[in-house]
Amino acid sequence: MVTKKEIKLSFVIALWFMVLTFPIMVIKVNTIKNIVIFRWENLLWTGIVCFFASLIWNYFLRMKEEKKKSDTKEDIPIVHRLLQNEKFKIPFLVAIGIFALVYPFVFSMYHTSILISALIYVMLGLGLNIVVGLAGLLDLGYVAFYAVGAYAYALLNLHFGISFWVVLPISALLGTIFGTLLGYPVLRLRGDYLAIVTLGFGEIIRIVLENWDELGNGPRGIGNIPAPSFFGHQFNQHNSVIYIYFIVIGLVLLTIFFVNRLENSRIGRAWIALRDDEIACQAMGIDKFKTKLTAFALGATWAALGGVVFAAKTSFINPMSFTIWESITILCVVVIGGMGSAIGVIAGALVLILLPEYLRAVAEYRMLVFGALQVIVMVFKPEGLIRSVRKIYKFEKIKE
Amino acid sequence: MEPILNVKNLTMNFGGLKALDTVDISVEKGQIAALIGPNGAGKTTFFNCITGIYEPSEGLVEITPPGKPTQKLNGLKTNYVTERGLARTFQNIRLFEGMTVLENVLIGRHCRLKSGIIKAMLRSSSQKNEERKAVNDSYEILEKIGLNQYVNEMAVNLPYGAQRRLEIARALATDPFLLLLDEPAAGMNPQETKELDDLIVWLRDNEDLSILLIEHDMKLVMSLSDNIHVVDYGKKIAEGTPEEVKSNPDVIKAYLGDESEDA
Ligand SMILES: Nc1ncnc2c1ncn2[C@@H]1O[C@H](COP(=O)(O)OP(=O)(O)OP(=O)(O)O)[C@@H](O)[C@H]1O
Ligand SMILES: [Mg+2]
Numbered sequence: 245m246v247t248k249k250e251i252k253l254s255f256v257i258a259l260w261f262m263v264l265t266f267p268i269m270v271i272k273v274n275t276i277k278n279i280v281i282f283r284w285e286n287l288l289w290t291g292i293v294c295f296f297a298s299l300i301w302n303y304f305l306r307m308k309e310e311k312k313k314s315d316t317k318e319d320i321p322i323v324h325r326l327l328q329n330e331k332f333k334i335p336f337l338v339a340i341g342i343f344a345l346v347y348p349f350v351f352s353m354y355h356t357s358i359l360i361s362a363l364i365y366v367m368l369g370l371g372l373n374i375v376v377g378l379a380g381l382l383d384l385g386y387v388a389f390y391a392v393g394a395y396a397y398a399l400l401n402l403h404f405g406i407s408f409w410v411v412l413p414i415s416a417l418l419g420t421i422f423g424t425l426l427g428y429p430v431l432r433l434r435g436d437y438l439a440i441v442t443l444g445f446g447e448i449i450r451i452v453l454e455n456w457d458e459l460g461n462g463p464r465g466i467g468n469i470p471a472p473s474f475f476g477h478q479f480n481q482h483n484s485v486i487y488i489y490f491i492v493i494g495l496v497l498l499t500i501f502f503v504n505r506l507e508n509s510r511i512g513r514a515w516i517a518l519r520d521d522e523i524a525c526q527a528m529g530i531d532k533f534k535t536k537l538t539a540f541a542l543g544a545t546w547a548a549l550g551g552v553v554f555a556a557k558t559s560f561i562n563p564m565s566f567t568i569w570e571s572i573t574i575l576c577v578v579v580i581g582g583m584g585s586a587i588g589v590i591a592g593a594l595v596l597i598l599l600p601e602y603l604r605a606v607a608e609y610r611m612l613v614f615g616a617l618q619v620i621v622m623v624f625k626p627e628g629l630i631r632s633v634r635k636i637y638k639f640e641k642i643k644e
Numbered sequence: 645m646e647p648i649l650n651v652k653n654l655t656m657n658f659g660g661l662k663a664l665d666t667v668d669i670s671v672e673k674g675q676i677a678a679l680i681g682p683n684g685a686g687k688t689t690f691f692n693c694i695t696g697i698y699e700p701s702e703g704l705v706e707i708t709p710p711g712k713p714t715q716k717l718n719g720l721k722t723n724y725v726t727e728r729g730l731a732r733t734f735q736n737i738r739l740f741e742g743m744t745v746l747e748n749v750l751i752g753r754h755c756r757l758k759s760g761i762i763k764a765m766l767r768s769s770s771q772k773n774e775e776r777k778a779v780n781d782s783y784e785i786l787e788k789i790g791l792n793q794y795v796n797e798m799a800v801n802l803p804y805g806a807q808r809r810l811e812i813a814r815a816l817a818t819d820p821f822l823l824l825l826d827e828p829a830a831g832m833n834p835q836e837t838k839e840l841d842d843l844i845v846w847l848r849d850n851e852d853l854s855i856l857l858i859e860h861d862m863k864l865v866m867s868l869s870d871n872i873h874v875v876d877y878g879k880k881i882a883e884g885t886p887e888e889v890k891s892n893p894d895v896i897k898a899y900l901g902d903e904s905e906d907a
């Protein structure tokens with residue numbers, strides 16, 4: 245199962261890595277005693293680990309090649325097959341539904357709170373999926389709209405005492421407006437240029453928030469943001485987490501519902517067409533700019549909604565919550581989950597956000613893990629964890 | 645009667661290169677016209693100029709859609725040109741790879757449909773009806789072109805000849821009065837070429853379409869065309885019926901290297 249060539253290759257790679265990591269893995273300078281310690285055993289370990297890692301890597305690469313050769317027809321992801329099969333679809337959804345319903349009552353507040361974060365990322369991911377996954381616009385400043393939503397709630401509540409439920413639609417509108425305003429000048433750019441400009445805009449919003457003390461207390465942020473009320477009734481802390489949990493579940497369902505409808509509508513198809521081929525798309529009568537702008541603005545709307553929930557959940561926000569890393573995390577969710585695939589993005593968000601929370605050991609190396617995952621996914625499953633599957637239309641075969 | 649496409653004095657400069665040099669071409673209603681010329685003559689550039697993908701350096705592009713007044717296309721964005729009834733295919737196939745065959749055709753319907761985002765999210769009854777109709781219309785187009793067995797296949801998985809036909813189907817979905825085909829037979833086998841020949845004639849006779857095609861397959865061009873325009877190095881060197889063009893000395897000279905193909 246392992247060829248001689250692969251062993252040789254792995255051996256060379258291991259050697260190379262031993263040389264490469266020699267300075268950091270082996271040499272240790274003790275500046276107090278002024279001595280240099282050589283940890284030779286580390287060299288051995290590096291070699292062994294690299295050797296086997298390389299073997300496994302090559303093995304999977306070969307498997308992938310063989311699989312590609314054996315069946316030309318791509319297999320449909322298992323989740324889609326489950327959902328397409330009427331017999332499994334209902335029990336499958338019911339099981340998930342029941343699980344989601346009882347979750348906050350069975351598990352502790354800590355776990356519920358973590359799941360809320362993950363679900364917020366599901367919303368953000370689905371929103372960014374419209375922009376990146378469907379319309380193919382690489383937006384690296386998505387977090388700016390997230391900040392708009394969060395600050396909208398914090399500020400409107402602080403100054404005017406407006407409640408969560410009223411702010412929700414207002415911030416959605418604000419998100420749309422900001423998205424349109426920002427999209428208008430930058431969407432004339434393409435690909436890499438768009439990525440860089442959106443990255444810049446994302447940072448600008450954060451820097452403005454950090455330096456404009458009168459607006460939102462600068463880096464000190466805004467605290468005491470109230471949790472959502474239930475017809476005027478304010479829950480205690482524990483119940484409030486459960487309540488927010490259900491609000492997020494509701495919003496996620498709403499998002500899925502709308503995204504699903506959009507994906508197979510005139511406008512959703514135009515987004516995908518634009519992503520696949522701009523020139524052909526225009527030649528089919530689609531207004532490139534308008535279509536891009538709608539995707540961008542709609543994505544921003546969802547980010548703003550997510551921001552409101554985030555502010556309500558943490559009850560404290562400051563500009564540090566809206567750094568570039570946040571944008572990158574959301575982008576990872578979309579890319580690793582599966583560009584353009586709603587189910588993939590949901591899976592991506594749950595995996596990427598829950599994993600570091602529960603594997604405390606890797607939490608510090610979050611970005612490293614994301615990076616590694618990104619590479620692995622790109623090599624072995626370039627379409628993401630769960631790739632998108634287009635709608636099947638049925639036609640009566642009878643001819644008149 | 646006015647020609648449905650009237651191009652006068654069209655010039656396109658790429659830096660120092662004159663890809664098109666004062667070209668005049670007009671297409672009559674109900675005609676199958678061909679645009680031929682050696683490689684690099686400027687044929688595709690001509691299509692790009694009239695469909696607004698390139699902005700011509702000089703010249704006039706006018707259309708007279710059946711039953712409508714004459715209008716200028718110069719300076720119009722590509723999507724508006726398509727809306728006005730010019731549809732095209734591409735020499736190097738440009739299908740939407742992430743979509744099924746049906747969806748590719750549905751994209752062609754896009755500019756004839758209205759529902760926007762809000763309607764799609766609420767799935768209003770008008771949106772649903774429109775969507776249903778669009779899907780059925782698209783399916784009918786696929787039936788006409790003979791691609792209905794592939795409806796739900798991904799466009800990229802189609803055989804080559806079928807991909808070329810899908811490009812035509814997609815262009816048809818935009819409800820054009822003039823179809824611009826850029827080397828529709830390129831890469832097809834003789835059987836597929838024959839079917840394409842029949843399809844093009846059928847389209848003209850049954851769909852009330854006029855067709856302007858670029859093609860290197862001389863047999864196809866000679867058998868199909870009512871009128872042939874020949875360009876070489878960006879200049880128009882001849883125009884006429886297949887017989888006239890075949891015997892034109894300038895054309896023979898331009899094609900000297902391709903004589904074997906010509907025969
Ligand atoms: N965007 C462009 N920029 C610069 N030069 C171009 C551009 N597009 C086309 N050209 C040049 O214009 C000339 C005509 O090209 P065009 O593609 O129109 O030829 P063609 O007649 O379609 O040839 P073929 O039969 O090979 O398709 C060529 O010399 C080409 O290199
Ligand atoms: Mg060409």
